[in-house]
Each structure stands twice: as structure tokens, then as C-alpha cells.
Amino acid sequence: MLFVGDDWAEDHHDVEIQDESGRKLAVRRLPEGAAGIGRLHELIGEHLGEADDPGQVVVGIETDRGLWVQALAAAGYQVYGLNPKQVARFKERYVTSGAKSDAADAHALADMVRTERHQLRAMAGDSTQAGAIKVIARAHQTLIWERTRHLLRLRVALREFFPAALDAYTPLGLTGADTLELLIKAPDPVRAARLTGGQITAALKRARRHHAAAKAEQIKTALRMSHLTQPEALNAAYSATVQAIAAVLLTLNEQIGRLEAQVDTHFHQHPDVEIYLSQPGIGEVNGPRILAEFGDDPDRYASAKARKNYAGSSPVTRASGRSRIVLARYVRNDRLADALHSQALSALTGSSGARAYYDKQRTRGASHNSALRQLSNRLVGILHGCLKTATRYDEARAWPQHARAVEPLTA
Structure with a gap:
């Protein structure tokens, strides 16, 4: 396998190619655009056999969008769009003085995807429609x-x-x-x-x-x-x-x-539109926003919990010694969180099961925002199940233990 660190700037890319042992195979500064991506393919080809699969090339870069990233994915490489905060923490193991160079950043990115990729998330393979x-x-x-x-x-x-x-x-x-x-x-x-x-x-x-x-x-x-x-x-x-x-x-x-x-x-041309619109609280405005932020890669979320974590609706537990606290998750996709909050609020008047679940949390002493967040977390799980099974929302199946005869609230 080959591991490529790509430190990008507006007009150029510093790249480093390593083998599985971490040996440095090539270091180059390439121009942005077609000429640069073509030269990168040539560099990789010099170290990749003709019979080898492009999927054996792993690229680490601090962005998940743009023409360059699309070209990398189109070539069949495994692309990791890394969070700059994660990369900054990783680089601290190399230099504590604060010294910085683009070549050193490319080296750190290549090392990161070589040694830590089992802890990282590869770039989602969303469809062009979702994009x-x-x-x-x-x-x-x-x-x-x-x-x-x-x-x-x-x-x-x-x-x-x-x-x-x-x-x-x-x-x-x-x-x-x-x-x-x-x-x-x-x-x-x-x-x-x-x-x-x-x-x-x-x-x-x-x-x-x-x-x-x-x-x-x-x-x-x-x-x-x-x-x-x-x-x-x-x-x-x-x-x-x-x-x-x-x-x-x-x-x-x-x-x-x-x-x-x-x-x-665009929303109504997507194959999952009926599943999204069948969910309580999802309409023509927040539906596209939720689909856009979740994406439509069927393998992106391994479980409902993974989708909830990405949505920011699930809580964060901090445990150390005898101390254990559960907090709301504030490091999240704000656009997605805003759309899901809107869904939960609307679901109170459109779903008797959602209303019963919300009322139950309030009875337990949860504040309005806390109860709404818990409801949103549950709705994300329901959406995940519907997308995985390609089925529309069903009130009785979604809330078997909470559904009851509740008159929807008037607007």
C-alpha cells in the first residue's frame, strides 16, 4: 500500500508518498489544477504496480470537498478528509517548538493515515444527487x-x-x-x-x-x-x-x-425523498437540509448510534474515577442540529407517539430543550432504520410502547 500526505494551499499542494514501513518514497510540490493532479497520478504510478488496485493508495488531506478531492476519489484512492484539529494534535508528537513547514505537514498527514487510519473516517461516498x-x-x-x-x-x-x-x-x-x-x-x-x-x-x-x-x-x-x-x-x-x-x-x-x-x-429527484417526507416533522424545507448533511452513502453510518453521534443529538459521557456526568453534545454539525431541532418541534403536533415520548421526558423532570433533544435523538434512530430497510415511516412500529390516543396540538 501507498500512503500520501497532501498539504493543500490555494495554488499548490505539498505531497509526500510513503510505503507501509513509513519509508519516504517521494516529496513534491505540485500546482493546483489538472496539471498538478496529473503529476500526482504519475508519481503514484511510479511506485504502484500496473496490476495493483488504486484502492491500495490512501490519501490524507485536510478537506473533504473541492475539485482536487473529487479527482482523488474518482481515481479510486481511499481519501481521508481529516479534521484540522485532529491533525494539529497529531503533529504535536513531532514538534513541540511550534516550528512549521508545508513539507512537514505533508509528512505528518502521510504518517497519520498510515498509522491511525483504523481510527479515522474515510470520506463519504455520497451520490452526486446528494452533493x-x-x-x-x-x-x-x-x-x-x-x-x-x-x-x-x-x-x-x-x-x-x-x-x-x-x-x-x-x-x-x-x-x-x-x-x-x-x-x-x-x-x-x-x-x-x-x-x-x-x-x-x-x-x-x-x-x-x-x-x-x-x-x-x-x-x-x-x-x-x-x-x-x-x-x-x-x-x-x-x-x-x-x-x-x-x-x-x-x-x-x-x-x-x-x-x-x-x-x-433537486430534493424530489432523490430516491430517498419519500422516506424523508414520511418522517414526522420533516417537510419540504428541513427535509433537504437533513438529507444534505447526513448524505446518502449507505455504508457511512455503521449503526443508529453512529448516526446519532454525528447528528449531535446523543449525549456525551465523561467518567473519571468516581465522577460520571452526562452532557449535551455541542461539538456537532450546526446546520444538521438546527434542522433536526425543527423536526422534533414539528413532530410534537404531527405524531402522537412523539408527543407521548416528549411528555414522558418532561414528567421525569427534563427541561423543554432537554426533552426535545431526547426526542430528536429518537427520531434520528427511526430515520436510520427506515433508510436501512428502505421503508416509509409507520407510527405504530416507531412508537409501540408510547403510541396512544393523543390529540395533535393545534398550531
Whole structure:
């Protein structure tokens, strides 16, 4: 077998090739791109017999994505996308002075996959469909987070100089198309007070609001209420800020809508879509996110416990001597944890078994968040079983000891 350490940078890769005894066979700095990957294949070929399997080549690199990593996997090599924290701890056995070089890093990576690969996780063999869902679902979620950040900035600016706008527009939602249109048109108290009922009604109708005329009258009244004001120079600066943020929010709304359609298209093309959508609490938004973060490699999770550990829903036990404590797991995939929390919360109203399980934890004295985390942990196990057996969710089989006649809560 051959072991390759690949220390990557934006424009080059430092690589070292070792044999099974740890003997250094080759050290090179290769350029990024097709030329570099071609030269790496040549180097490996010089030390790998023609009849040998590419699977005998083990590569360690501190990333699990990108064109270079895809090329390594496509060649048939065993690729380990290593956590930088794990690599940093491993390198401490070589150097305690803090000295560092790219060649030394490549050497450490090659040594790590040669001696410790039984403790490491090889890069998941997810399908291209799952990869596409991951890219688009993450982009969609990121834009939603960006919208929330800009919304908070808008609220702060309005509270500082234009509180009447908060009174007038908050019932509609500050990210609504009509609210943003009116803020761009009249971003300060003076111009907002001059808005006519007809202008406000037209904006509400374009946003398809019900009872537009009545709501427009309420908005007009709120905008003309007396409030404290800022000096003229500050007023001008704040109004320009509000206009800019409102314009960004309009663009974000448009792009979020477009990405949402793409997420839906990719998600419904995946063969496991029906299994995911059959789960309680999983819908068209968090379903793609959960699939994206778990991936669809059937051999990635050896057991339900392994999937729960990756999800971060299972607890962590710390035992030393007579001390033993059980804590929530906070080192986890935050995107996946967020989606699973949403699933557990929604499952309370969609599954009598899930609700009974949650109530049981609460009766035992668990807090709301703790009970919800335990419910999420159970739901991950149920999802794992359904995916392994390629079966849809069944309430009676999922909760044989908890299912009972519980009326679903109303939203």
C-alpha cells in the first residue's frame, strides 16, 4: 500500500508518498489544477504496480470537498478528509517548538493515515444527487441567515431615528415586499408622513395583502404620529442606511425564492425523498437540509448510534474515577442540529407517539430543550432504520410502547 500526505494551499499542494514501513518514497510540490493532479497520478504510478488496485493508495488531506478531492476519489484512492484539529494534535508528537513547514505537514498527514487510519473516517461516498442537494440547501439556508442579519440591522436603524415605522410596518413584517417598497420610497419620518392612502394601498395590493385599504389607513395614521426626531444630518444618514438595507432585503427575498425552487427540484429527484417526507416533522424545507448533511452513502453510518453521534443529538459521557456526568453534545454539525431541532418541534403536533415520548421526558423532570433533544435523538434512530430497510415511516412500529390516543396540538 501507498500512503500520501497532501498539504493543500490555494495554488499548490505539498505531497509526500510513503510505503507501509513509513519509508519516504517521494516529496513534491505540485500546482493546483489538472496539471498538478496529473503529476500526482504519475508519481503514484511510479511506485504502484500496473496490476495493483488504486484502492491500495490512501490519501490524507485536510478537506473533504473541492475539485482536487473529487479527482482523488474518482481515481479510486481511499481519501481521508481529516479534521484540522485532529491533525494539529497529531503533529504535536513531532514538534513541540511550534516550528512549521508545508513539507512537514505533508509528512505528518502521510504518517497519520498510515498509522491511525483504523481510527479515522474515510470520506463519504455520497451520490452526486446528494452533493447537489447539499450545495443548494446550504446556499438557501445561508441566504436566510443573511436576511435575518440584515433585518436586525434594519430594526436597529429604525429604532434609532424612525420608531413610527416600527409601529406601522411590524404587523406586516419588516421583510415583506410592501414594507420594503415603502421604506425605499419614504425612508425617513418626513417623507413617510407625506405618503397618501392611495400609495400605501397600491403597495399592499402589489404584495397581495387582504383588506389593503383598511390596513393602509392604519399605517398612514401610525406614520403621522408624533415621535422624537434626530438632527437633519443624522436623519439623512439614517435614511440612506435604511434605503440600502431595504434594497438588499428585496434582493435577498428574490434570490431565496429562486433557490427554494431549486432545492425543491433537486430534493424530489432523490430516491430517498419519500422516506424523508414520511418522517414526522420533516417537510419540504428541513427535509433537504437533513438529507444534505447526513448524505446518502449507505455504508457511512455503521449503526443508529453512529448516526446519532454525528447528528449531535446523543449525549456525551465523561467518567473519571468516581465522577460520571452526562452532557449535551455541542461539538456537532450546526446546520444538521438546527434542522433536526425543527423536526422534533414539528413532530410534537404531527405524531402522537412523539408527543407521548416528549411528555414522558418532561414528567421525569427534563427541561423543554432537554426533552426535545431526547426526542430528536429518537427520531434520528427511526430515520436510520427506515433508510436501512428502505421503508416509509409507520407510527405504530416507531412508537409501540408510547403510541396512544393523543390529540395533535393545534398550531
